[in-house]
Amino acid sequence: MAVTALVLTLSDDETERKAALSELARQSGVTIGDPFGVRFPVVVDTESTREDKLCFERIEAIDGVHLIELVSVDYDDEPACRVPPRDESNEAESSDGAGSAP
Numbered sequence: 001m002a003v004t005a006l007v008l009t010l011s012d013d014e015t016e017r018k019a020a021l022s023e024l025a026r027q028s029g030v031t032i033g034d035p036f037g038v039r040f041p042v043v044v045d046t047e048s049t050r051e052d053k054l055c056f057e058r059i060e061a062i063d064g065v066h067l068i069e070l071v072s073v074d075y076d077d078e079p080a081c082r083v084p085p086r087d088e089s090n091e092a093e094s095s096d097g098a099g100s101a102p
Contacts, residue, residue, distance in 0.1 A: 001045070001046070001047060001048075001075070001076045002044075002045075002046045002047075002048060002049050002051070002052035002073065002074070002075050002076075003043065003044070003045050003073070003074045003076070004043070004044040004046075004052055004055075004056070004070070004072070004073045004074075005041070005042075005043055005070075005071035005072045005073075006041070006042045006043075006044065006059075006068055006069060006070060006071060007039055007040070007041055007042070007068075007069040007071060008024075008039065008040045008042050008059070008065055008067070008068055008069075009038055009039050009065075009066045009067035009068075009069075010038050010039075010040060010064050010065060010066060011038070011063075011064040011065075011066060012038060013064075016063065016064040017038065017064055019063065019064055020062050020063065020064030020065055021040070023062045023064075024040075024042065024059065024062065024065075027044075027055060027058060027059065028055075029044055029045045029046050029051075029055060030042060030043070030044055030055070030059075031043045031044075031045070041071075042059075044056070044059075049075060052073075056068070
C-alpha cells in the first residue's frame with residue numbers, strides 16, 4: 001500500500017479550477033482537503049507503488065493542475081531497503097595490518 005500526501009496548486013481561473021477538481025474527485029483513491037486559496041491538500045491511497053506512480057501521472061496530466069508538491073510518501077507493505085550487516089572480521093584484520101598491502 002502506498003499513501004502519498006501532496007499539495008496541488010490549481011489554476012487561478014475558476015472554471016478551469018472547478019474542472020480540475022471534478023477530474024481529481026473522479027480519481028480512485030484520491031481525497032481532496034480544504035483549499036487554501038488555489039492550493040489543495042491531496043492524499044492518494046493506492047495498493048502499490050506502480051498504482052501510485054500511475055495516479056501521480058494522471059494528476060499531472062489534468063488541465064488546471066499547475067504545480068504538484070510532494071509532502072510525504074509511505075509505502076507500508078513494500079519491503080524496506082536494508083543495509084547488509086558489517087563484516088567485523090574484515091575490520092579486525094585491517095586494523096592490525098593483516099591483509100593490507102605494504
